[in-house]
Amino acid sequence: MVIVIPFPACFTPLQNPMASINNTLFLPTNGNLKKSLHCSKPDPFKENKHTQVDYDAGTHKIYTRIPGLRKLDLPKRQRSRVDGDRFQKDWTLSEVVERITKLKHWEDVEGVLNQWAGRFARKNFPVLMREITRIGSIEHAIQVFNWMKNQKNYCARNDIYNMLIRLHARHNRIDQARGLFFEMQKWRCNPDVETYNALINAHGRAGQWRWGVNIMEDMLRAAVSFYLIVFSTLLVPGSGEPLGSVLCNSPRIPPSRSTYNCLINACGSSGNWREALKISKKMTDNGVGPDLVTHNIILSAYKTGAQYSKALSYFELMKGTNVRPDTTTLNILIDCLVKFGKYEEAIEIFNSMREKRAECHPDIVTYTSIMHMYSVCGQIESCRAVFDALAAEGMKPNVISYNALLGAYASLGLSESVSSIFDEMKRNGIRPDVVSYTSLINAYGRSRQPKRAWKIFNKMRRDNVSPNLVTYNALIDAYGSNGFLAEAVELLREMEQNGLQPNVVSISTLLAACGRCCQKSKIDSILKAAKMRGIVLNTIAYNSAIGSYMNVGEYDEALCLYRCMREKKIRPDAVTYNILISGSCKMSKYNEALEMISQLRELNIPWSKELYSSAICAYSKQGQLAEAESMFNMMKGAGFQPDVITYTTMLHAYSVGECWEKALAVFQEMELNDVQPDSVACAALMRSFNKGSQPGKGLLVAEFMREKKIPFTDAVFFEMVSSCSILRDWKRLTDVIEMMELTLPLISVGTLNQLLHSLGKVGNIDTMIKIFLKIVASGAEVEVTTYEVLLQNLLAAGNWRKYIEVMQWMEDAGVQPSAGIYNNILYFAQRSAGIENAAVIRERIESLKRKSVYSTMERKHCDLSLPTHALISSKQT
Structure with missing residues (x-):
């Protein structure tokens, strides 16, 4: 059940029992005189509110109705034409609008309008067009307007053309809006201020701010041009002068404040904030003072042009005027503060807006x-x-x-x-x-x-949402960053097939992906593709390409690209030099890294935290500890809080310089600044203690790692073994070995060799052999250097029998003993083994040599999988 309840538009005098049938109300006065009050006729174009309540659905709806001029309001001659035709409908103006908007734009709009009795009232036309344009249906508005022009009682009006120009502007139909402007003049309907404002706004929406400037200049000349053409031959009565010369001094169409605001907005939205300021100054010079809307538009122009500091300064000047900011002003200010990095001030304004609800509610x-x-x-x-x-x-x-x-x-x-x-x-x-x-x-x-x-x-x-360039770039990055370079390149081709041209972001994303996938040829191909498509690389793109070349080890190519970047006047940033300096350090090109630091200082480029860390690393690797310390202090003075990487770099620098006291001070500073040290930092500190003959302190660092639950890495185990070896603390070394047994396959060769050497040096041969066998049983790959450490300690202990047995293990493992291994045991036999043992040693060594030669020949001749020419070449060799 739906009930429609109309709100009373005005008081009806007939509701009063004292009212007469002629709507004349007689009221008593102090005397016997009577005064009559006549009620005026209600406005036919007044919006009347109605409410619709659906009790079944539990909903209510409020809407407005405009009656318009209807059949009873028409002159008698027009009303007689309507009365005799049963197809003529006495619809209200709102009903006509609803019927039109329900039609598709290709259906018969004229058929509906020709049935409407109100079409004979010319005053209905502007209101009808206003309601159609308010809905935003441009196709219906065009058909209604064309129908209007064919009516005998139609008269061209500025307000109708202004509404249509604004509607075309909303739909980005700039040429059609300009055509309406010229059409209205053919109907001898002179444009007014609102017409020019609508046209300027249309061009501003399309980013054509120069057109807007030209239109305002035409606006100033409009009145003069019109009268010069029409009245140039007429004479002014009594003076004999041409009327055109007199009208040259006639008032022109002055731009209003809205005109200037539309033009300033057109310039500002295009990012041309300088032109927006010029027009603002011209506005003030012409005696039209800026209002709140003007100030908001200028602030928005600064924001669009990325001039955030100027926007903040302008806001300070604005506070000195009588114009009070509103919510829009503060929204622009917050956005500028966020872009400028002043987050605390943005939060302060936001909180003040929430407190002052009556003034500027967020x-x-x-x-x-x-x-x-x-x-x-x-x-x-x-x-x-x-x-x-x-x-x-x-x-x-x-x-x-x-x-x-x-x-x-x-x-x-x-x-x-x-x-x-x-x-x-x-x-x-x-x-x-x-x-x-x-x-x-x-x-x-x-x-x-x-x-x-x-x-x-x-x-x-599938959901009919068309992907744009940013979407494709995100998908290319999703594939490229995860190693699917071929799929990323295929997406680039698909994007071009769909009519989207790749931009510099697409190229940067692919270049970074090539570096991750270590494909140098792809880097060259993508750079050529960018050149063919006319894509100009920016700083970010060059950084991606230089970093990719560094990742694949192509230092010369990276340096060549950097020189090309400088030749094309593209200014490098902190990221560029961080890539170059850190890449040079990874390739042990420390002099080149220091040269990059010198160039960086000449360009006065702001330093980043990562750049400071890379520079500290370069100085420390070259042994320039004083320069590294100076760079570290400069970093803190610049307001950058060192992170764990920077602190670790300084720990390495002090380790190289054997300054364990300073290394300890840096480590303690980390804890004070709530920077959690990792395994690399702890290993660097332990190395500093070992080099500074403080191995006990190195073992205390290991205890600290247990308390903080910092994982033990291979580098930490190496330093722990070194500390135990220096202290000759074999009990602690046994504990370290038990900790290492769980991760033996992951232990590096250097750490294993250090451990075996420490055990052999004190004559703990049995433990050394047991550890070695555990290493072999764990599946870890044993290199010849590990065997050499083992043999060296066996020979130092005089255990020649075990020495020969280990050589047999080498033979079984396919590891060929070197000539030095044979010479060492033969020299021992000659000098220290005695006559009987020397003979036995020489006999066993000769047996091992013969067996080794036989095994080598067997491997060469028994590989039946080789083709004939390969076997011949191997025999010749």
């Missing part, structure tokens, strides 16, 4: 800007808290708010959380857009799930 844009700030900072929990506060304030999150939340979680690769928010978004009736899907693809790419990212990409296309 809206959904405010909350979304703060969410974006927390997303940039990586504080996703705070971002979620702001999102929840938005809903708690009674505001319904829109797709932009959800996208900000999705982007925060996606930036950290939290794919499960992103998927959950994505589903929540759809449950709340918000349709995901291309940004939502792109965030989900990015999340799966960062969490190393490229196949799931591909599934989301396909689902996106």
Whole structure:
């Protein structure tokens, strides 16, 4: 059951029993005189509110109705034409609008309008067009307007043309809007200020700010040009002068404040903030003072042009005027502060807005800007808290708010959380857009799930959401960052087939993927492809290419690309030099790294934390401890908090310089600054203690690692073995061996050799042999150097029988003993074994040699899998 209850538009005098049938009300006065009050006729174009209540569904709806001029309001001659035709309908103006909008744009709109009795009233036309344009249906508006022009009672009006020009601007139909401007002049309908404003706004939406400037200049000349053409031959009565010369001094169409605001907005939205300021100055010079809208537009122009510091300065000047900022002003200010990195000030303004609810209450844009700030900072929990506060304030999150939340979680690769928010978004009736899907693809790419990212990409296309360039770049990164370079390149081709041209971000993503996959040829191919497509590489793209060359070990190619970058006047940044310096250190090109540091200082490029760490590493590797210390102090003076990598680099530097006191001070500073040391830092400190003859302190570091539950690595075990060997603490060494037994296959050859040498040096031969056998049984690969350490300690202990047995083990393992191993045992036989033992040793050695030669020949001749020419060549060899 639906009940429609109209609200009373005005008081009806007939409701009063004293009212007469002629709507004349007589009221008593102090005397016997009577005064009459006549009720005016209600406005036919007044919007009347109605409410519709559906008790069955439990819903209510409020809407407005406009009656318009109907059949009874028509002149008699027009009314007689309507009365005699049963096809003529006495619809209200709102009913006509509803019937038109229900039609498809190719259906008969004229048929509906020709049945409407109100078409004979010319005053209905502007209101009809206003309601059609308010709905935003441009096809219906065009057909209604064409029908109007064919009516005999139609008269061209500025307001109708202005509405149509604005509607075409909303639909980015700039040429059609300009055509309407010229058409209205053919009907001798002179444009007014609102017409020019609508046309400037249309060009501003399309980013054509120069057209807007030209239109305002035409606006100033419009009145003069018109009268010069029409009245140039007429004479002014009584003076004899041409009328055209007099009208040259006539008032022109002055731009209003809205005109200037539209033009400033057109320039600012295109990023041309300098031109926006010029027009603002011209506005003030012409005596039109800026208002709050003007200030907001200029602030927005600064923001669009990435002039955040200028926006903040302008806001300070704005506070000195009588114009008070509103929510829009503060939203722009918060966004600029976030982009400028002043997060605390942005939070302060946000909190003040929440406190001063009566003045500037935060809206959904405010909350979304703060969410974006927390997303940039990586504080996703705070971002979620702001999102929840938005809903708690009674505001319904829109797709932009959800996208900000999705982007925060996606930036950290939290794919499960992103998927959950994505589903929540759809449950709340918000349709995901291309940004939502792109965030989900990015999340799966960062969490190393490229196949799931591909599934989301396909689902996106099934849901009729067209992927854009950012979407393809996210998917290319998902494949490239996980080693699927071929799939990433194929996506680039698919993107081009779909009409999307790759940009510099696409090239940068592929270049970084080539470095991860260690494919030098692909790096060259992608650089050539970018050149063929006319894509100009920026600093980020060069950084990706230089880093990829460094990853594949092509130092000269990386350096050549860096020189090319400088020749093309592309300014390198801190990332560029960090890649070059760290790459040079990895390839032991320390002099080149120091040269890069000198170039960096000449260019006055701001240093980053990573760049300081790389420079400290380069100085320490060259033994320039003083320069490394100076760089470390400069880093802290610049406001950068050293991280565990920087502290570890300094620990290595002090280890090389054998300054264990300073190394200990740096380690203690780490703890004071709440920087958790890792295994590498602990190993570096233990090395400093061992080199500084403080092995006991090195073992205390091992105890510290047990307390902090820091994992023991191969480097830590090496230093622990060295400390025990220096202290001759064999009991502690036994404990270290028990700890190492669990990870023997992962222990490096250097650590194993150090352990065997420490045991053999003190004559603990049995333990040394047991450890060696455990190493072999664990499946670890034993190199010839390990055998040499074992044999050296056996010979030093005089155990020649075990020496020969280990040589037999080498033969069985396929490891050929070197000439030095044979010479050592023969020299021992001659000098220290005695006559009888010497003969036995020589006999066994000769037997081993013969067996070794026979085994070598057998391996050469018994490989039947080799072709004939290969066997012949092996025999000749």
